[in-house]
Amino acid sequence: MAIGSTDVLFALDSIPAIYGLTEDPYIVFTANAFALMGLRQLYFLIGGLLKRLVHLGYGLSVILGFIGVKLVLHALHESGVHVPEISIPFSxxxxxxxxxxxxxxxxxxxxxxxxxNEAAAAGRKADDSETASQPDRTA
Incomplete structure (x- = not known):
């Protein structure tokens, strides 16, 4: 229920952003249909990948920091300060x-x-089989 309501909320939230780019109703409908249908599948796909992509959080934090610097430099450039501007291909x-x-x-x-993990499991199996092959000398 939570994932479904999040899908609808994101789709509704994207309507003003899409209208900012275009007023073609076909494109607006297509983008919202993708947001509704694709977000849930992407959520489960990314959820499975995050178990294997352990360093992805570090990379995303570097990317967000880069985007923040790019936005600050762009704002300074627009206000007349002479700072280097980062190009789209470089970004x-x-x-x-x-x-x-x-x-x-x-x-x-x-x-x-x-x-x-496999080596540790193989080591435990070898220890178990070695212990099982020794005769019981408690009697």
Missing amino acids: LGFIVLVLAVTTVTSLRASKKQVLH
Whole structure:
């Protein structure tokens, strides 16, 4: 129930943003239909991926910090202060690079964790079989 109501709320929230870009009713309807139908599936997909992408939170925090700096620089530039402006291609490249690096490092870390867990389980099995093969000398 909570996920469904969140889907509807996000769809309704996106209507003014879409009308800010275009007034074509087909595009507005299509974008809201995607928001209603796609958000729930993406939620479950990302929920499953977050178990494997352990460093994604760090990457997202770097991206949000970068976007904040970009917005501040843009506001200063618009108000007449001579500051460098970050281009859109650079921004997209930076975001893709950060996501790629965090994904690769997360997958490597989760693979090492799986191998470590398998080695620990194999060690426990070897200890158990060794203990079971020894004769009982308590009698």
